[in-house]
Amino acid sequence: MATTLAKADESVEHAARIEHVSKSFAQPGGQQLVLDDISIDVAPGEFVTLLGASGCGKSTLLNLVAGLDEPTTGAITTDGRPALMFQEHALFPWLTAGKNIELALKLRGVPKNERRGKAEELLELVRLKGAYGKRVHELSGGMRQRVALARALGQESNLLLMDEPFAALDAITRDVLHDELTRIWQETGLSVLFVTHNVREAVRLAQRVILLSSRPGRIAREWTVDIPQPRRIEDAPVAELSLEITEVLRGEIRRHGQH
Amino acid sequence: MASTETKTTDTAGLAGIEAGLDALESSVARRTPFRQTFVNKILPPVIAIAVVLVVWQGLISFKIVTDPSKLPSPSAVWHTVEDAWLQGTLLDYIWTSVSRGLLGFLFALVIGTPLGLLVARVKFVRAAIHPILSGLQSLPSVAWVPPAVIWLGLDNSMMYAVILLGAVPSIANGLVSGVDQVPPLFLRAGRTMGATGLKGTWHITLPAALPGYVAGLKQGWAFSWRSLMAAEIIASFPDLGVGLGQLLENGRNASDMAMVFEAILLILFVGIAIDLLIFSPLERWVLRSRGLLVKS
Numbered sequence: 090m091a092t093t094l095a096k097a098d099e100s101v102e103h104a105a106r107i108e109h110v111s112k113s114f115a116q117p118g119g120q121q122l123v124l125d126d127i128s129i130d131v132a133p134g135e136f137v138t139l140l141g142a143s144g145c146g147k148s149t150l151l152n153l154v155a156g157l158d159e160p161t162t163g164a165i166t167t168d169g170r171p172a173l174m175f176q177e178h179a180l181f182p183w184l185t186a187g188k189n190i191e192l193a194l195k196l197r198g199v200p201k202n203e204r205r206g207k208a209e210e211l212l213e214l215v216r217l218k219g220a221y222g223k224r225v226h227e228l229s230g231g232m233r234q235r236v237a238l239a240r241a242l243g244q245e246s247n248l249l250l251m252d253e254p255f256a257a258l259d260a261i262t263r264d265v266l267h268d269e270l271t272r273i274w275q276e277t278g279l280s281v282l283f284v285t286h287n288v289r290e291a292v293r294l295a296q297r298v299i300l301l302s303s304r305p306g307r308i309a310r311e312w313t314v315d316i317p318q319p320r321r322i323e324d325a326p327v328a329e330l331s332l333e334i335t336e337v338l339r340g341e342i343r344r345h346g347q348h
Numbered sequence: 349m350a351s352t353e354t355k356t357t358d359t360a361g362l363a364g365i366e367a368g369l370d371a372l373e374s375s376v377a378r379r380t381p382f383r384q385t386f387v388n389k390i391l392p393p394v395i396a397i398a399v400v401l402v403v404w405q406g407l408i409s410f411k412i413v414t415d416p417s418k419l420p421s422p423s424a425v426w427h428t429v430e431d432a433w434l435q436g437t438l439l440d441y442i443w444t445s446v447s448r449g450l451l452g453f454l455f456a457l458v459i460g461t462p463l464g465l466l467v468a469r470v471k472f473v474r475a476a477i478h479p480i481l482s483g484l485q486s487l488p489s490v491a492w493v494p495p496a497v498i499w500l501g502l503d504n505s506m507m508y509a510v511i512l513l514g515a516v517p518s519i520a521n522g523l524v525s526g527v528d529q530v531p532p533l534f535l536r537a538g539r540t541m542g543a544t545g546l547k548g549t550w551h552i553t554l555p556a557a558l559p560g561y562v563a564g565l566k567q568g569w570a571f572s573w574r575s576l577m578a579a580e581i582i583a584s585f586p587d588l589g590v591g592l593g594q595l596l597e598n599g600r601n602a603s604d605m606a607m608v609f610e611a612i613l614l615i616l617f618v619g620i621a622i623d624l625l626i627f628s629p630l631e632r633w634v635l636r637s638r639g640l641l642v643k644s
Contacts, residue, residue: 155540172540179537182638183555192551195543216366226639229373231366245540262369268362 093191103166104248104280105131105154112149115262122151125305131280133168138283140334141209142342143195146306147284159172166192171248171282172241176256176340178233180225183198184223186236187221192225193243211239214273231262235269242277253282255290260347264322267293271318288338303342309341351545369578420606428606437590445576445591446618453572454512460516460568464523464561469549472533478524481517489514489575500584507576514575515568522564526557562634566627573619592618 109212113125123146123299131137139147152158154165155173180189182245190208190219196214199207212220225233242251271294293299293313302309312334316326413419417618432438467474467481493506494511498508530553532557538544538552578591590598591617599607635641 101621157539159630170540170542173531173537177533179533181534181537181552181555182640184559192543193541196547216363217370224637227374229370232370232374240541254391262373265362265366265369269366272362341622 091228097251099259102132103130104133104135105129105166105171105282106166107154108164108166109166110160110165110269111151112146112153112158113195122305124153125307127278127306129299129308131248131282133280134278135272136281136283136294136296138285139297139301140285140288140291140338141301141306142286142303142338144303145301146305147301148252149305151250151282151284154248155244169248170244170246171250172244172253173250174234174237174241178225178237180233180237180240181199181289182225184225185221186223186225186228189225189236190240190243191242195199197330207243208239211243212236214276215239215269224238229262230258231266233238234258235346238270238273240280242273248280248282251281253285254283256285256287263290265318267322268319270294271320273319275318288335289327290321292327292334293320300334300337300341303345310337352465354460361537389451397585407610417603417605417633420609424606428604428610429614431609441590441592441595442614443619445593445615446622448507448591449511449573449576449622452576453507453515453569455508456515456568456572457565457591458514458628459512460519460564463516463524464520464564465527467520467526468524468557474524481521481524484513484517484519488578489571490578490582491574493579496579497583502583502588506583507579507588510575510579511572519564522567523557526564527553527561529560530556542601559638559640560608561626562631566623566631569622569627570619571623
């Protein structure tokens with residue numbers, strides 16, 4: 090199997106190790122190459138964003154890391170099963186907010202009498218104390234994503250994969266959730282691999298920004314972001330670096346118009 | 349420096365901003381006042397029934413229809429019902445049919461559910477059986493009465509057989525379409541949480557398919573009741589005990605139009621009552637708890 094889980098006794102140097110991964114999909118008229126020779130290491134506790142325009146295969150890559158799909162060539166190693174958060178909250182509407190989290194705990198094998206307390210703790214971590222009995226449709230978009238985050242955290246994975254989780258939210262809510270995510274990342278020491286097409290978001294959150302080119306997705310460039318947290322999206326250094334990255338991204342996109 | 353100041357207050361103020369956003373964006377569900385429910389939901393059907401009764405009585409009172417063997421007056425029908433009640437037979441008629449109907453429906457549930465799950469999940473079974481199940485839904489179940497009588501004779505088992513043939517396809521198809529409509533996102537989310545195989549079916553697929561399943565149950569009950577009435581009318585036999593279908597047939601044989609009307613109204617009443625008491629609340633509860641039922 091190409092996707093392997095690291096053994097527990099092995100000292101783990103990487104939260105995720107993506108080695109020369111390529112992925113192609115069968116298409117009428119041949120194979121379509123979506124990802125081409127991607128290698129990324131995510132260190133324990135590191136926050137990495139994957140940035141790219143449409144068609145760069147960033148969601149495909151995340152699916153591969155999550156184990157929902159297999160790479161065509163190359164290998165992916167993760168430290169346990171990663172948790173995954175989607176653009177849509179993906180909360181189960183037949184369960185309350187609290188029970189959604191408890192399901193993650195149950196599937197992880199947490200004994201029944203501990204689940205309720207843990208779920209309440211996780212809700213408190215995302216500042217949704219008191220939302221335990223709320224149905225999904227009773228929550229706002231931002232609250233749903235926070236419950237989804239709490240559920241993902243409930244998986245107690247060392248690696249959190251996020252697939253444009255804030256893209257569908259309004260600007261104010263997104264801003265608040267950036268602050269929350271940064272706080273929780275710092276508190277828990279999680280490794281995060283965060284996919285987005287929003288340059289400022291990428292710079293606002295990450296320690297490292299990886300830019301993917303499109304069709305096929307290849308690593309175009311990489312930036313280390315050493316602006317201290319907490320950052321604001323409107324801070325001058327954030328804006329400056331965003332501008333630089335945007336220029337490169339635009340250059341990548343422009344290439345596709347010149348055939 | 350101003351910027352560091354804002355940053356330190358930010359972390360403290362963040363919880364406040366968040367609480368404000370949460371309060372602004374979540375809607376508080378209010379219960380509709382009874383008065384409004386009464387005016388919007390209860391009054392209109394009551395008026396409609398009253399209009400039908402007035403028109404019916406009018407046809408008699410203004411001598412538009414004079415032959416009581418064609419159209420009995422509402423009061424004559426009411427007297428027939430009253431008599432049956434006083435003789436203690438009314439509840440017997442109803443219970444004979446309802447117990448058959450519900451028991452048959454339960455059998456259909458026990459058979460239809462695993463069948464539906466099998467069709468939904470196993471490709472070969474789906475290819476083999478799904479078209480037949482869909483086709484059976486459009487076959488009037490009254491068509492099963494003659495073969496059922498020949499195979500099983502004139503007894504209760506023949507009634508149950510007809511109910512099963514009517515209701516099982518609805519229940520199974522409801523579950524199949526429920527499973528088909530489960531959003532793939534839920535399955536992916538479940539898989540990343542470790543819900544694969546049977547765990548995935550139990551924790552994700554089945555609860556996600558519940559709305560379709562309940563719709564199938566509701567339809568299954570309607571089919572059970574109709575099939576049973578058809579069976580009772582066609583295969584009426586004194587030893588079977590008099591259900592509502594037999595009552596209707598007895599009325600026809602006696603040329604007692606009031607009894608015929610009594611039977612029709614009771615059949616209608618029971619069908620609606622079971623739906624209103626069991627299936628509609630079940631469906632509303634399932635949909636409302638998922639936010640799928642928008643108050644109009």
